[in-house]
Amino acid sequence: MGEPDGVEIVSAREYRARYGPDREGSPLSLEQVNGLFHEFLMAVARPRPKDGDSRRDLAARLREHLGSAPTDRPVVKAAYASFDLPNVHLALERWFAADGRAHELIGMRGAQHHGDLTLGDIIDAADRYDRFVVGAVDYAHLPISPDTELACVSCGFYLGTEGEERFVVLLRGPQDQYGLNKVEIEVLAADKGFADRLLAEIDALVREHSVFRGQVLSFEGSEFGHGLGPFRFHRRPGLTRDDIVLPAGLLERVERQVVGVARRREQLRAAGQHLRRGLLLYGPPGTGKTHTIRYLLSHLPQFTVVILSGESIEAIGPACALARMLQPALVVLEDCDLIAEARDYGGGEQPLLFQVLNEMDGLGDDADVAFLLTTNRADLLEPALVQRPGRVDLAVEIPLPDAEGRAALLGLYGAGLGLGKDIADEVVGRTEGTTASFTKELVRRSVLIAAERESPRTEPEDVREALDELLSDRDRLTRRLLGVRDGDADEDDEDDEDDDIAGHGGPPTGEWLLGPRPGPSPR
Template sequence: MAEGDDEVAEFARLFRGFLERMQQPPSGIARENLRERLMVFLEVEPEGLPVVAADFPSFDLPNVQLAIESWFDSFELIGLIGMDRGHLSLAELLDHAAGQRFGIGAVDYQRISIDVDEEMDCVSFGIYLGRQGDDRYVALLRAANPQYGRMSVMLEILATTREAGERFLGALPELIRERNVFRGKVVSFEGHEFGHGVGPFRLHPRPGIAREDVVLPEGVLERVEREVIGIAEHREALLRAGQHLRRGILLYGPPGTGKTHTVRYLLSRLPEFTVVLLAGTSIMYISQACSLARKLQPALVVLEDCDLIAESRDHMMGMGNPLLFQVLNEMDGLAEEADVAFLLTTNRADILEPALAQRPGRVDLAVEVPLPDADSRARLLALYGPQLELSPEVVDEIVTETEGTTASFAKELVRRAVLLAAENGTEAGDAEIKAAAAELLSARDVLTRRLLGGTADSATDDAGEATPWGVGPARPGIHPGSVGWEQ
């Protein structure tokens, strides 16, 4: 061995000795040994006792902890002191504890949000010494730690018999379901910054939107309510008649017409429903969303802009769309009696993958949310600008001029009128709303109109006819023969 290698080996030996010395308690201070504590608790030597293990989604840590603590008649919670404890299994920890490597220490906790304004201190590394009837258990609970490659909550259970350990594990799923802190909450999934896999929940306040604040053409909202809310209200009658509860509803139409607003209203009407929101790249977590919905039903799974993952396979160079198939399979995989509603929204129904509609049982109802008609545009002005002092004549004028615009356009129109009034030190009224409309409908604001949901690039509509200020009537939706929903 070269002289340099000898020096490296000697340094490694000294450094290891230093680390081992650092783990020893100060002179004169005795540190209770893990093995000794377990022998006193179990009344037998822990080595050789069976260990059973299970893992759970990272976001389920609060629920796993509550389930464990509810299973035990009584328990004590202890921590460990020692290097590398996080990388060793429970059996390995016991082996090393015999050599005084690990001693009893403080429990590790991490604070986790369980509601918009509520947090819970959860065990991130701790050992439960618990009793249930005549059985005694040692349960090691570890939180997920993606930074070091642990993507799931890990639970290892040592019991005097394997049957006792299996009985404990078998009881946990139902206990987790019963005590789930996310029941009735509105949640969305996020990825982990340290790698693949679902990360923590983001919790959202449940919207509070009144029915009169949803402006849609006559009959549109009623159809959606009957499919989403009506089935929930008549659940027992449907089950008695042998009818399924699982349902899929698609809201389609151009951007800015109120699809998301309608979804938010439905959330307001279903306070007892657990809601899982998926949009954009988070749709990849559809499996976890459906698993959660299944456990916490009644539930609503919202997939916003589903066309992003349901485009034609032609865009995938003939390779198919695995994420689309996963969404369809998950929707079909729930039992028919599951009280779970899938609510999908899209701006581009014309490019939706035909399979989404042609496979029975995935989408039961497709409802167009169109550009607002004249009556709806007048109602939108009243909704967004109740403080505006507008004459009936000006309202009629604005409604006529804004044909082909969206609900988002109406909202911005009112805001701009109020801003103009504030700049002039006046109250917003006829003059301000007309000035705001002139700005938004001017040739220089074509892009603004498009970003607010306008669909025309020029001052003609799809038929070549002139339209006011380049905002043409949109022709969104599902056209005969394009997707297969309309026969």
């Protein structure tokens, strides 16, 4: 009976020379016996491929490409954040596209869980045990813009050449199901200096051509709770001054702090002035804070925008690092009052807000980064801001709209309805103390009432009916959710004497910075 494929039969003398101690006849240790028996079982269970199947032998393919044993060459490694897989993939594509370079891309099959193995470990396992064989390349389809996805290599070997240099690059993306939340690149080359240069050039391409540059992004938690990706891409808003209803002069102050500094960055730098700035917009819910930020985003198309809200504000560190790399940038922190007293998730002693302010200060004065903060409760933020002076350079109150503002809002949201001056004046007179969100809902409900009676147009009676509903006692919670403070609006109900008992604050209105909403966005 012949020996099985992949099983090597050796003589006792050769056996002792290869595995035993120097003194002939000395017994093997138990550890040595166990190791040899394991090798025997692996060889029997997974015999080496026959000659016709040698192209599936991963170690043989690498040896054939390199012209020498892969284990004889040094390996150099670099790692990136999990969300950088598209950037690393594209950087490799660009690097290999240069003149004088070429590559063949192959995949790997074998153990599912290989993320904790280095390239050297994989080669050793493939060579000794046939644990890994050549297979199809693994791809991950990832978004690189609001409307575009890219098939990125998530596990693949680039068998590369540059002139006389022959080398291997292993690219592996994150594997959330195994807790591996990073992108790794490993380079196996005869010259370590060559591998170092390759990784440095890849890193430069990652930064220069980042798919995040100039995008509007928000952090979202991973499905398995590891890392900070993926990002969600958003379309940049397209608002004009006609879409903004604020008291005279207020928008100009905000624009100068954010847009003005961006447009005059070179003059400020030449004069030794810092570019990093912080803007706080505060006021009752539903008055226009988020809408104002959307307007600013519309007029800074070259800025990368990173949005943090709710629990994602704990990612302020990575967000600031991304903003620094992709500046000019905007970091938007929505509803900061919600974290004013919250501790971080690592059991920190300071409120999370203090950590946010520390990260803002850590960027340095020369960073072309603007921080835009919104809050419904400036009183909760003020103590922290006073203790950390200089983080916020300008605080602007967005107040409830006055009569002129309410008339402008009704004209904005009700444009095309053909409402006459009489009904408009009536609405303005009855809605003192209401918000822009209230006006938007009033118009929507008026149109709905008209549609229910199958009318081709909205009549003044529809508006009155909608207004009566919204100001009625049964819609008190609705008003609060729209940012209206009880007691400010005319309830049109003489028996409703308890309105002033309710608290003057209101819950967050649910106004989202970049939600897909038709027509003008809520204030």
